[in-house]
Amino acid sequence: MAQQYNGDPLVIGLVNNMPDGALQMTERQFRGLLDEASGDIAVRLRLFSLPELPRADAAKAHIREHYEPFTNLATGRIDGLIVTGTEPRAPTLAEEPYWKSLTNLIDWAEQHTTSTIWSCLAAHAAVFHIDGVRRQKYPEKLSGLFECARASDHRLLENATARWCFPHSRHNDLPEEALTAKGYQVLSRSPVAGADMFIKQRKSLFVFLQGHPEYDPGSLLREYQRDVGRFLRGERDVYPQMPHGYFDADAAAAFTGFRTRALLQRGAELQSEFPAAGLEARLAHPWRAPALLIYTNWLTQLVNSRLAPRHAANE
Secondary structure (H helix, E strand, O other), X not given: OOOOOOOOOEEEEEEOOOOHHHHXXXXXHHHHHHHHHHOOOOXXXXXXXXXXOOOOHHHHHHHHHHOOOHHHHHOOXXXXXXXXXXXXXXXXXXXXXXXXXXXXXXXXXXXXXXXXXXXXXXXXXXXHHHHOOOOEEEEEEEEEEEEEEEOOOOHHHOOOOOEEEEEEEEEEEXXXXXXXXXXXXXXXXXOOOEEEEEEEEOOOEEEEEOOOOOOOOOHHHHHHHHHHHHHHOOOOOOOOOOOEOOOOHHHHHHHHHHHHHHHHOOOHHHHHHOOOOOOHHHOOOOOHHHHHHHHHHHHHHHHHHHHHHHHHHHO
């Protein structure tokens, strides 16, 4: 647990780059996770988003009302930073319209935060910018709930069990052997999803997550429904795979039956018959406890880093 700290709240910056449809849900997920993980630690959340991301008018209005201008990130206190990914649009990361802003953010975070969490695509971007490690594309999207095992000891895993499950949802992977060759420490891995969580201690402790411990129980369902809709509308050529290890037998059977119909009767009108009604309320949330533990440990480290200079001065 953190040492007692009665000063100003910890200030966490969330750079939320998720697409419009997931923008507000991602806010709620991270805010809820931090609120629950913080316990007696006071936390203040500052919201930002990369300005070059294409946004519809409704999302732009929400960001204007609830987010700080991105340039404000360099003003005021930031103890820890969380940076999310977004759906890739360009053939390579360096061709994305926000690449310069993101790489500037990576460099800034090293100098001005105690620790930064890089999530999914943001993790891929940071590792490529720092060490030139290129991600590798999967033949099909990796989606589902995957068992992960502790791979090494670190304060972020204090009191963690040997194994847990985390959601993953991505088209690309950072191979573990490429990461360890560049000095990254893998904290957890999955035999299917690969390196789950890994770190590199620079001037700031950089924490990289290829999975999504912040997801709520219905996140993978909503993504699957979105991808099925894209297939039905002709926006993608291949029917998406069902998320791995996520649905119970009855739900899996219903979705398998719907897939058979969709392949025979493909059309946008079929989307209204997607068999998801009432399912989200029945979905389990087995990754919540390990997610809370990791974020509690992360916040504790931020508190202790604030206390350390004060304790050193008193010795």
